[in-house]
Amino acid sequence: MAAVAQNVVNSDDQFNKNCNSPTQNSETDTKSCDSNTEFQKNINELADILSKLNPWAKEFVPSSYRLKNDDQSVHNNFSPLNKISSNDNFPNNRRRRNSFNQGRRRMNGRAFRAQREESIRRTVYVSDIDQHVTEERLAALFSSCGQQVVDCRICGDPHSVLRFAFVEFADEQGARAALSLGGTMLGYYPVRVLPSKTAILPVNPTFLPRSEDEREMCARTVYCTNIDKKVSQLDVKTFFETACGEVSRLRLLGDNVHSTRIAFVEFTMAESAIMALNCSGMILGTQPIRVSPSKTPVRPRLPRPGN
Template sequence: MSERARRAEREDSIRRTVYVSDIDNHVTEEHLAELFANCGQVVDCRVCGDPHSILRFAFIEFADEDGAKVALNLGGTMLGYYPVRVLPSKTAILPVNPKFLPRSNDEREMVVRTVYCTNIDKKVTQADVKVFFEHACGEVSRLRLLGDNVHSTRIAFVEFVQADSAILALNCSGMFLGALPIRVSPSKTPVRPRIPRAISN
């Protein structure tokens, strides 16, 4: 497929997609798809953001542009406890990069023990993140703290020794690490070590 054809396909996909925000944390992808199915045929529905927060958002893609246009009229609809906001999407729904998905049973098991953490204060170090999660949840076996000069916050993938610790870590959403409240959600990908070793203490 040529670059031009790929771009045209992506632009078509964007025109068929709406961005929905202010989603109550009791609302599932199924609920959303059901609501928006009244506007047209839904081909993909992806809820993103912290599962415990009302700051969740979603992308809903329709089979045609008309569905997306009709969907804009649903802004203000009460879904759960909050009225949702519906806007034209600026991006297409990005498929999860299959290269990052678990490739083996071992990696699937690693994912269960891993959380994805966002909104991390730039002043916080990798050691700070490790101490925070070990104090609140249990022993950390591997940790990757990522950031750049463009974004004002950093993200981290934290893998625990025990799956129970990862479940506990989800309750840390909203807790302050440095000057900011972090957001914690289940990770869809394992922490692959750049060099195959765990963090040394």
């Protein structure tokens, strides 16, 4: 900007020299000089205005240069560089916000892993469980030694001695004390107790029974897995009613990802649900099904809006 003003001043000096030269004596030249004098006056006023402008004002400085030099003091012959407002520095603010969100996600991830590791330390792995042992009986064994059991989950084929379980305690001391119960006879077999390498996958609390009636429904319900996809809901109902008794409600579920389906089967009588546990390993369609007690009731489907 200073260079522009200087060039205008230089041209003014050159013009004055030409108009005051002795060779400029004709009337035409005199009129030309008068016209040029008015023009030069305007030029001088423009030069005066330009000389007062600050070339380092933010409207004259590229934003990329301002961001790069945000933390530096830039000086020139006119005035210091104007400070950049928070709006001008928006890209940096956005980066800071993104960094904050990423940091928060990392903290949440670390908190989740820490919580999971703490849950693993409170859990023991129990194997060689008799097929007639229930989760309630297994939990009672560990509770009898004065330890508070938070959750107990038996897994595996009910007809096999290869059943295993995960038992979670209220604290790590309870899990360490539970290790001393290894070799205890439970049913026909001595159980093995080891530190667990995994935590118990929690059941969605919204699916758990909410009332005494729903807890009674759970006692009449079984959870059936490994169901052949070609088997229909009527086939499942007919299978269980033929082997165990009347089915009051049945929910057959599946998707395009898994090769098999699952079902919740509610019987009219609790005795029928107990008999259904003996159906584990039987062939339904082309697959041997697995049957276990259900932790959740089969709630009636809510009517769709508009129906």
